[in-house]
Amino acid sequence: MIDRIALLGRFSLEVIRDYGKAGQLLWQVIFRFPQFRKGFPLVLQQIYAEGVLSLIIIIVSSLFIGMVVALQGYHTLAKFGASAELGPLVALSVARELGPVVTALLFAGRAGSAVTAEIGLMKATEQLSSMEMMAVNPIHRVISPRLWGGFISMPLLTMIFNVTAIYGAYLVGVKWLGLDAGVFWSNMQSSVDFHLDVMNGIIKSTVFGFVIAWISVYQGYFAEPTSAGIASATTRTVVYSSLAILGLDFVLTAMMIGGW
Amino acid sequence: MGDNLVEITNLHFQRNGRPIFDGVDLVIPRGKVIAIMGPSGTGKTTLLRLIGGQLRPMAGQVKVADQNIHQLSPSKLYTLRKKMGMLFQSGGLFTHLTVFENVAFPLREHTQLSEAMIRTLVLMKLQMVGLRGARDLMPSELSGGMARRVALARAIALDPALIMYDEPLSGQDPISMGVLIKLIRTVNDLLGLTSIIVSHDVQETLSIADYVYVIADGKLIGKGTASDIKQDQSNHVQQFLQGLPDGPVPFHFPAVSWEQDLMRAPKS
Amino acid sequence: MLSQRTIETSVGLFLLAAIGALLVLAFKVSGLTSFFKTEGYNVTASFDDIGQLKVRAAVKISGVTIGEVSAIQLDPTTYKAVVTLHIHSNMKDIPDDSSAAILTAGLLGDNYIEISPMYSKTFLKNGSDIEDTNAAMILEKLIGQFLFKIGNNSSDSSATNSNDKSVEKKKSISKGE
Numbered sequence: 001m002i003d004r005i006a007l008l009g010r011f012s013l014e015v016i017r018d019y020g021k022a023g024q025l026l027w028q029v030i031f032r033f034p035q036f037r038k039g040f041p042l043v044l045q046q047i048y049a050e051g052v053l054s055l056i057i058i059i060v061s062s063l064f065i066g067m068v069v070a071l072q073g074y075h076t077l078a079k080f081g082a083s084a085e086l087g088p089l090v091a092l093s094v095a096r097e098l099g100p101v102v103t104a105l106l107f108a109g110r111a112g113s114a115v116t117a118e119i120g121l122m123k124a125t126e127q128l129s130s131m132e133m134m135a136v137n138p139i140h141r142v143i144s145p146r147l148w149g150g151f152i153s154m155p156l157l158t159m160i161f162n163v164t165a166i167y168g169a170y171l172v173g174v175k176w177l178g179l180d181a182g183v184f185w186s187n188m189q190s191s192v193d194f195h196l197d198v199m200n201g202i203i204k205s206t207v208f209g210f211v212i213a214w215i216s217v218y219q220g221y222f223a224e225p226t227s228a229g230i231a232s233a234t235t236r237t238v239v240y241s242s243l244a245i246l247g248l249d250f251v252l253t254a255m256m257i258g259g260w
Numbered sequence: 261m262g263d264n265l266v267e268i269t270n271l272h273f274q275r276n277g278r279p280i281f282d283g284v285d286l287v288i289p290r291g292k293v294i295a296i297m298g299p300s301g302t303g304k305t306t307l308l309r310l311i312g313g314q315l316r317p318m319a320g321q322v323k324v325a326d327q328n329i330h331q332l333s334p335s336k337l338y339t340l341r342k343k344m345g346m347l348f349q350s351g352g353l354f355t356h357l358t359v360f361e362n363v364a365f366p367l368r369e370h371t372q373l374s375e376a377m378i379r380t381l382v383l384m385k386l387q388m389v390g391l392r393g394a395r396d397l398m399p400s401e402l403s404g405g406m407a408r409r410v411a412l413a414r415a416i417a418l419d420p421a422l423i424m425y426d427e428p429l430s431g432q433d434p435i436s437m438g439v440l441i442k443l444i445r446t447v448n449d450l451l452g453l454t455s456i457i458v459s460h461d462v463q464e465t466l467s468i469a470d471y472v473y474v475i476a477d478g479k480l481i482g483k484g485t486a487s488d489i490k491q492d493q494s495n496h497v498q499q500f501l502q503g504l505p506d507g508p509v510p511f512h513f514p515a516v517s518w519e520q521d522l523m524r525a526p527k528s
Numbered sequence: 529m530l531s532q533r534t535i536e537t538s539v540g541l542f543l544l545a546a547i548g549a550l551l552v553l554a555f556k557v558s559g560l561t562s563f564f565k566t567e568g569y570n571v572t573a574s575f576d577d578i579g580q581l582k583v584r585a586a587v588k589i590s591g592v593t594i595g596e597v598s599a600i601q602l603d604p605t606t607y608k609a610v611v612t613l614h615i616h617s618n619m620k621d622i623p624d625d626s627s628a629a630i631l632t633a634g635l636l637g638d639n640y641i642e643i644s645p646m647y648s649k650t651f652l653k654n655g656s657d658i659e660d661t662n663a664a665m666i667l668e669k670l671i672g673q674f675l676f677k678i679g680n681n682s683s684d685s686s687a688t689n690s691n692d693k694s695v696e697k698k699k700s701i702s703k704g705e
Contacts, residue, residue: 041532048535052542091557130352130411133312134366135341156546163549166557188557198553 022218029144029217039145046149050111051156057106062161065102066168069093074177086179087188090169095197099162101249104208107154108241112216115146116237119220120230143221147213154209155202162201200256207248212241265290265422265454266311271320273306280306281317282478288422293448293455295469297462298476299500299509304458305349307475308424311456312346313337324422342370345415345423349430351407353399359386359410360395366417385413388450389443405436409443416447422454423447429461437464444468462501466490474500476509567617568595569654573628573641574608579664581630581639587613589643594619597641613641615652623648627660639664 073089119142122128128138166188173179192198216237223233266288273281280303288294296304309315310322313329322329324340332340353362363382367373373381386392389409399407408428415423425444429437445468448455459465466472466486474482474489474497482489482497490501499507515521578600587595595615603610615622625648630639643658652658 041536044539045532045535047539047542052538055542095553095557125355126348126350126352127354129314130346130348130354132314133341133344133346134369134414135338136366136369137338156542159546159549159553162557163552185556192557194554198550198557202550 018222021222022214025139025143025218025221026214028139029147039140042141042145043148043152046145047153050107050115050146050149051153054107054110054153054157055160057110058103058157058161059164061102061106062099062165063168065098066090066094066165066170067172069098069165070169070172070177074173074179083179084183084187085191086169086173087184087186088191090173091166091188091192092197094162094165094169095192095201097201097249097253098165099158100201100204100208101245103158103161103205104154104212104245105242107150107157107209108212108216108245109238111150111153112212112237112241113234115150115213115216116220116223116234117230119143119146119217120223120225120233123221123223124225124227124230143217147217150213150216151206151209154212155205158202158205162198196256204249204252207252208245211244211248215241215244263289265325266456267321267323268311269321269323271310271322272318273303273310273315274318275303275306279478281320283320284475284478284480286473286480288454288456289471290454291448291452292470293445293457293468295465295472296456296458297460297465297472297474297500298481300460302475302477304475305426308346308426308456308458311424312341312344342366342418343421345418345420347408347411347415347423347425347428349427351399351404351411353402353407353411353414355399357399358395359391359397359399359402362399362410363414363417366414370418381417382413385417386410388416388447389413390439403436405432405439408432408440412440412443412447416451416453419451420453422456425455425457425459427459428457429459429464437461441465441468462503476500568614569617569652570598571613571615571652571654571656571658572610573613573658573661574603574606574610575628575630575661576608576663577666578609578611579630579632579639579666581611581641581664585638586640587615587643588640589619589622589645591642594643611641613658620651622652624650624652624656624658625660626652626658627662628658629662630664632665 069090070086074083074086077083077085077089119128122142128142131138131141170181170184174181174184219233219237219240223229264287266286268284268286271281271284271286272279286296296307298304306315310317311324311329313322313332316330325343327336327340329337329340353359354365357365360382363385364378367378367381371378383392383395386395389412391406391409391413394402394406394410399410402410428440428444432440441464444455444457447453457465457469466489469486471485472483472489473480474492476496482492482494484492489497492498492501496508498504499509505511581597581600583597583600585597586593587597595613597611598614599612601610601612602608613628622643623646625646627644627646629642629644631642632639646660
């Protein structure tokens with residue numbers, strides 16, 4: 001019995017130590033940001049690797065999500081004779097919740113896991129050690145660009161997600177189900193408030209981007225340098241990021257609904 | 261400025277409660293090829309990392325060029341590291357860069373030389389290791405031996421004073437071994453380097469080493485020139501040098517006696 | 529590894545696409561007309577009951593939005609709701625004897641304020657007050673009025689009905705005799 005309590009205690013201490021390590025890593029990345037000229041092309045490369053290469057999955061998913069929400073929404077709204085409200089239904093769902101959350105989950109799965117695996121592998125093949133021995137700080141060269149790349153890409157991807165999802169809804173609602181295009185857009189415009197709905201969604205996505213980037217970089221940097229270690233670090237990135245996203249989504253929504 | 265590039269005194273280092281070094285003293289004189297040998301797992305790679313300042317000892321001192329490496333500020337440490345080159349066991353090449361880019365990396369990071377100068381220097385280093393024609397290949401297209409040679413070219417790119425090799429010959433075919441061994445000696449003499457080789461390939465290493473240290477169980481069990489070591493009286497050293505299967509390092513992993521194990525009833 | 533130029537170009541395109549998406553979201557989806565607070569003047573109106581009217585609700589003339597509600601307060605002496613309307617500066621010519629009513633957009637929609645212009649030659653300006661106001665139509669009050677009216681009607685008509693019947697009876701009795 002005492003053993004189990006001791007185990008629990010040791011486990012909690014480990015968890016706290018891990019948070020400490022993560023915080024230290026973040027500090028080194030953010031507050032020792034070095035020469036802009038050398039760092040900028042690296043960040044660009046990472047925005048390409050994490051953002052541009054995620055575009056396909058984001059666009060395809062968002063198109064389908066917009067279409068499904070429109071389809072399901074239409075059938076329920078039609079029962080109340082409120083099918084004219086399909087525009088607002090889709091726009092508000094996507095801008096406030098689906099956009100930031102789904103983009104974040106997809107991003108964590110695609111780019112987050114890739115970053116973790118890459119950093120973990122560089123650690124395992126001693127590339128990070130070589131850099132250190134060559135007097136090049138691997139945190140500035142490898143970790144920091146990936147963190148900034150993720151942080152910058154997320155809101156951009158969310159904006160694109162929002163637009164393509166609404167376009168998908170337009171395709172289903174207007175072109176297929178025959179709603180009037182004018183009614184669709186004008187009801188949407190009058191129900192969606194830019195600052196409260198769209199911008200709040202983008203603020204959420206920025207927070208999510210930061211969290212995903214931080215978790216994926218941390219897990220990669222502190223992974224066990226074996227193939228099993230990298231595999232479990234990659235899984236942990238996706239799981240922890242997803243849980244963090246959903247939890248933070250609730251917290252942020254509660255803060256925003258009350259009007260900040 | 262002494263005669264010794266590296267001086268290690270009374271080194272103590274532990275990992276996970278296990279003592280790796282228990283009071284080790286070594287000196288590495290300038291301009292020589294020094295071999296550090298011993299059975300696997302005695303912490304030879306750890307020693308190199310301690311010299312490079314990547315790990316801190318529990319007690320004792322590591323002095324490189326008369327500076328205590330663990331008391332240097334981060335910027336001074338980085339300056340010192342520019343004068344050290346290290347060859348890791350797996351080569352440590354950057355997988356997303358070509359051979360040329362890999363060797364050019366330290367030059368681009370630490371110097372303001374023009375592209376033309378960098379190109380000349382890189383080609384010179386590649387020529388020295390015999391891989392000038394492979395400059396546009398990716399590391400994944402190289403064999404293990406070739407990757408190590410590229411890593412060597414990269415390690416000498418900034419003309420360091422000290423170069424450390426971590427098991428450079430492990431897993432190589434006889435020809436690659438011959439090439440690498442020749443290179444280590446040539447590079448050392450041509451560039452006036454000091455080289456530390458950590459290895460357990462006895463024959464090849466002894467053929468080029470000026471001085472040898474043998475470490476086992478966290479202690480120094482033998483030291484001397486190559487010919488001295490071969491005549492060392494200690495059983496432990498002889499078992500290692502001759503590759504005897506049993507001796508001070510036993511064949512059987514510790515267990516209860518054979519009769520006891522056979523007689524014990526199987527647990528149900 | 530792609531060349532640096534390709535990478536920079538694609539990141540640039542990515543950024544442009546995202547900014548374009550943001551603009552579409554701003555103007556087509558949320559109908560943002562301008563980022564900045566539009567120039568305008570404030571006018572007050574007091575209502576007996578504002579119903580579901582909220583701040584930022586539209587102020588319309590003939591269904592066209594000309595401003596929004598910027599504040600709603602309770603007057604502690606008259607117990608009326610004082611609503612501040614922010615009207616865009618390009619609508620300078622609203623007669624000061626116009627009436628303001630709180631209407632509902634559609635059957636289940638939000639409340640908005642509809643101003644019906646009258647004939648005065650002097651116009652509303654900053655700080656003016658609209659005196660002629662119609663409160664929002666509250667469903668419960670309407671139902672109450674409706675039931676009250678029905679109650680009145682049926683008592684009247686039952687009186688006339690009984691009169692007719694007794695006249696009929698008298699006629700039939702005299703005929704049938």
